[in-house]
């Protein structure tokens with residue numbers, strides 16, 4: 001599947017990307033959230049996981065400047081690579097208030113593709129150029145309250161047309177509406193809701209769906225595995241984290257097997 005938005009490289013829109021083989025570094029980047037804002041965490045995880053986007057090296061500069069929906073799409077694809085089974089979510093029913101579980105296949109969730117003009121569009125009648133928001137924009141406003149964040153985002157996404165006009169256009173209701181409509185038309189979108197039916201009362205409802213489910217993983221499991229491998233083989237943390245998932249689990253199985261063969265606890269009768 002291609003990116004719903006993509007990047008412009010040498011005047012061409014490119015929607016291709018590739019992940020690297022999965023390693024412990026990727027899992028750790030997903031699981032370690034302390035001290036990072038959500039947009040920074042997404043950038044870290046994707047930089048660790050991606051080989052390229054549109055033929056360009058997926059460094060933090062490029063990843064931060066991907067459209068928000070591209071980042072959400074990539075986090076979901078990554079989640080599906082880490083866990084090929086469906087993700088189970090617990091929902092509270094809006095009618096009977098009972099709880100029920102739904103299975104979500106993250107890689108198959110729908111995305112609205114980018115519209116004509118993506119990633120930026122001129123609105124000549126209003127004298128501005130508008131672009132779609134990126135991870136870098138989210139990062140700029142992450143600590144602000146909603147009203148201030150909206151103001152800042154507007155300043156980031158809307159530029160006056162023409163070199164002579166240095167001051168940005170004052171916000172008016174008409175300008176805001178036109179900007180919102182332009183972004184809505186251009187920007188790709190990842191699904192953040194899905195239709196579910198409560199098995200108890202049968203009520204159909206829309207349930208919210210975070211695009212960043214796999215950022216809720218904990219790093220504990222990876223650290224436990226690093227500990228097990230380091231204890232057994234005396235390898236460095238760095239070299240264990242660089243192993244692919246398959247290789248790491250292959251060695252963990254051998255440690256388990258050796259324990260079963262030689263290291264069983266002596267049983268006292």
Ligand SMILES: [Zn+2]
Pocket residue numbers: 093094095096097098198199200201202203
């Ligand atoms: Zn119900």
